Amino acid sequence: MTTEPSRRRRPPRLRDVADLAGVSMKTVSNVVHGHPHVRPETRRRVQAAIDETGYRPQLAAQHLRTGSSGIVTLAVPSLTFGYFSDIAQHFIDRARELDRTVLLHTTSDGREQELEVFTGFKRRLGDGVIFNPLLIEEEIFSRYEEFPQPTVLIGEHVPDGALPRNADYVRIDNVRASADATSHLLATGRRRLAFVGALPPGPAPHPHGSAALRMTGFGQALDRHGIDPGTAPAPEVANWHRTDGRRAAHLLCAEHPEVDGIVCGNDELALGVLAGLRDRGRRVPQEVAVVGYDDSPDAPFAYPSLSSISPDKTFIARLALDMLAERIGGYEGPPRMVTAPHQLIVRDSTAAAD
CATH class of the missing domain: 3.40.50.2300 (Response regulator)
Known part of the structure; x- marks a missing residue:
C-alpha cells in the first residue's frame, strides 16, 4: 500500500495576513514595523491574523528598514x-x-x-x-x-x-581565582601541591592564554604560604581535555606520589585527573584533593563531586x-x-x- 506524500506547506506571506485580516498589505507592514498611525482595532485584527498564520517578517527587510538585524x-x-x-x-x-x-x-x-x-x-x-x-x-x-x-x-x-x-x-x-583555589587546598591541610594545566612552549593545537595566568596564581598562593613554587610539580599537558588530565594524573602518581593536592587549569582536566587517580587506586579526597576551574555542568555530578572556581x-x-x-x-x-x-x-x- 502506498500513500501520497504530503505536500510541503509554504511559509506564510504578508499577503496571507492581509487577506485574513481584511486589510491592505501596506497596513500589515505598518503593524509589523510598529508604525503609530494604525487604529487600535485594526492593529488587534492584524496581530490576530499574524498569530494565526505564524507569519514572521523577513530578516533582510527588517535590516534594510531599521539598519539593525537583531x-x-x-x-x-x-x-x-x-x-x-x-x-x-x-x-x-x-x-x-x-x-x-x-x-x-x-x-x-x-x-x-x-x-x-x-x-x-x-x-x-x-x-x-x-x-x-x-x-x-x-x-x-x-x-x-x-x-x-x-x-x-x-x-x-x-x-x-x-x-x-x-x-x-x-x-x-585568572590569577586571583587560581590563587583562591590553591589557598583553599592549603587551608584543608594539603602542603604538597601540583598544578595540572601547564602547556608546552610553542604553538599547540588549542593554546589557552589562561594557562600561564592560572599557573601564576597557583605560584603566588604557594609563595604566600611559605612554599617554594619551584618545588611544585607541573606536568605539561598537550591540551586541556579530560584525556590530558588523566595522563597527567598517571604521571604524578608514578613520579610524585607524595602529592596530596592538585590544582587544575579547568574542569575538563580535573575530571580527567579524577579518573586517572581512580586508575591508580588513589582515593579522593582522602589521599589527594582536586580542584577545578569553570564550574562546568559536569562538576556536581563527578565522583566525587568536583570543587571548582565558578566565574x-x-x-x-x-x-x-x-x-x-x-x-x-x-x-x-x-x-x-x-x-x-x-x-x-x-x-x-x-x-x-x-
Whole structure:
C-alpha cells in the first residue's frame, strides 16, 4: 500500500495576513514595523491574523528598514569545552530577554580564524560581535584603532590598554581565582601541591592564554604560604581535555606520589585527573584533593563531586550584551573594562584532610 506524500506547506506571506485580516498589505507592514498611525482595532485584527498564520517578517527587510538585524555573533574558541558551551547558553538566554538572536561561531581552527573575526568576517552577519580571543598577539591589537563592528571582548587573553576605541572588555581575573583555589587546598591541610594545566612552549593545537595566568596564581598562593613554587610539580599537558588530565594524573602518581593536592587549569582536566587517580587506586579526597576551574555542568555530578572556581557567567553574558547593545545603539565613549566576579564552589573533592 502506498500513500501520497504530503505536500510541503509554504511559509506564510504578508499577503496571507492581509487577506485574513481584511486589510491592505501596506497596513500589515505598518503593524509589523510598529508604525503609530494604525487604529487600535485594526492593529488587534492584524496581530490576530499574524498569530494565526505564524507569519514572521523577513530578516533582510527588517535590516534594510531599521539598519539593525537583531543578531549578534558570539565567537568562542570551541564548543567542545564545557565552559564555552555553558557560557554560550547564558548568552543565548540573555539575548532572548533583549529580543536579540545569537549566532554562534567557533575559531577552533586557530589563529587565522581569530584574525577573520578580528578583521570583520568575510561575510558580515549581525550588528555586533562578542569575541573570546586566545591567539591574537598584542601587536595586532595595537595595530587597529577600531573594530569593523561594535565589539565586546570576553575572557582573559586581551592585553591591558590595547582595546580598540569601539570595544569593551569583560575580563576574568585568572590569577586571583587560581590563587583562591590553591589557598583553599592549603587551608584543608594539603602542603604538597601540583598544578595540572601547564602547556608546552610553542604553538599547540588549542593554546589557552589562561594557562600561564592560572599557573601564576597557583605560584603566588604557594609563595604566600611559605612554599617554594619551584618545588611544585607541573606536568605539561598537550591540551586541556579530560584525556590530558588523566595522563597527567598517571604521571604524578608514578613520579610524585607524595602529592596530596592538585590544582587544575579547568574542569575538563580535573575530571580527567579524577579518573586517572581512580586508575591508580588513589582515593579522593582522602589521599589527594582536586580542584577545578569553570564550574562546568559536569562538576556536581563527578565522583566525587568536583570543587571548582565558578566565574559569574550570568554576569559576563548580561554585561557583555548590555554594553554591546549600547555600542550598537550609538554609544561612542572610551573603551570600558570590567572584571567579572568569581567564587569557589566547594564540593566533596576537597574535603579537609584527616
